[in-house]
Amino acid sequence: GESVGLHLPTLSVQEGDNSIINCAYSNSASDYFIWYKQESGKGPQFIIDIRSNMDKRQGQRVTVLLNKTVKHLSLQIAATQPGDSAVYFCAEKIQGAQKLVFGQGTRLTINP
Amino acid sequence: NAGVMQNPRHLVRRRGQEARLRCSPMKGHSHVYWYRQLPEEGLKFMVYLQKENIIDESGMPKERFSAEFPKEGPSILRIQQVVRGDSAAYFCASSPGLPNISGANVLTFGAGSRLTVL
Numbered sequence: 033g034e035s036v037g038l039h040l041p042t043l044s045v046q047e048g049d050n051s052i053i054n055c056a057y058s059n060s061a062s063d064y065f066i067w068y069k070q071e072s073g074k075g076p077q078f079i080i081d082i083r084s085n086m087d088k089r090q091g092q093r094v095t096v097l098l099n100k101t102v103k104h105l106s107l108q109i110a111a112t113q114p115g116d117s118a119v120y121f122c123a124e125k126i127q128g129a130q131k132l133v134f135g136q137g138t139r140l141t142i143n144p
Numbered sequence: 145n146a147g148v149m150q151n152p153r154h155l156v157r158r159r160g161q162e163a164r165l166r167c168s169p170m171k172g173h174s175h176v177y178w179y180r181q182l183p184e185e186g187l188k189f190m191v192y193l194q195k196e197n198i199i200d201e202s203g204m205p206k207e208r209f210s211a212e213f214p215k216e217g218p219s220i221l222r223i224q225q226v227v228r229g230d231s232a233a234y235f236c237a238s239s240p241g242l243p244n245i246s247g248a249n250v251l252t253f254g255a256g257s258r259l260t261v262l
Contacts, residue, residue: 040184040185064248064249066250068253073255074255074256075148075235075253075254075255075256076187076235076237076253077253078250078251078252081248081250083248121186121187125249129200130175130192130199130200130239130249131177131189131192131200132177132189132249132251133189134179134186134187134188134189135186136185136186137185137186
């Protein structure tokens with residue numbers, strides 16, 4: 033569901049460590065999932081996507097894992113860099129629809 | 145190869161005035177989406193349009209808000225008689241068309257228009 037007026041969850045990691053950002057989605061009819069990165073004052077930027085018939089997909093330094101049994105999505109970022117500091121959103125698309133429904137978001141901060 | 149262009153980037157209005165936000169989709173994209181984002185919150189879907197048609201307006205408030213995507217020109221999100229609660233960042237996104245055969249539908253977002261209502 034949607035939450036109103038809550039501060040974003042925050043994940044702090046050391047530079048060079050791996051980051052794991054989690055997302056729970058709500059609709060078992062969702063057939064497509066996508067992760068976006070949003071830096072301060074900017075629009076969301078595409079990172080990686082995955083279809084519901086897959087459970088893992090890898091990109092450059094990023095991996096998305098999908099567990100349909102528990103309706104859970106995660107984004108793994110390898111060797112986190114200062115430029116990875118941002119808010120990360122997962123989004124889902126319900127089968128037959130076009131719009132993306134966004135999750136709450138997680139703020140990732142990198143400690144030097 | 146310009147991305148999604150939104151203007152104005154910042155808009156200040158007094159209560160009761162009208163706000164008009166414009167969005168030009170990426171070249172070759174015929175589908176436009178509008179989202180609203182409050183500080184420290186996620187993006188909330190408002191409306192989905194194709195040229196000259198509103199496809200899904202399930203996230204639009206029933207009053208004061210309207211959107212259009214004419215045959216020529218940008219998509220416009222219009223807010224009449226603005227109130228302080230309308231202060232937010234409004235993001236436009238575009239996509240080339242319907243989801244592809246695998247169901248993927250990557251939306252490309254603009255930089256947003258930040259509305260402040262005094």
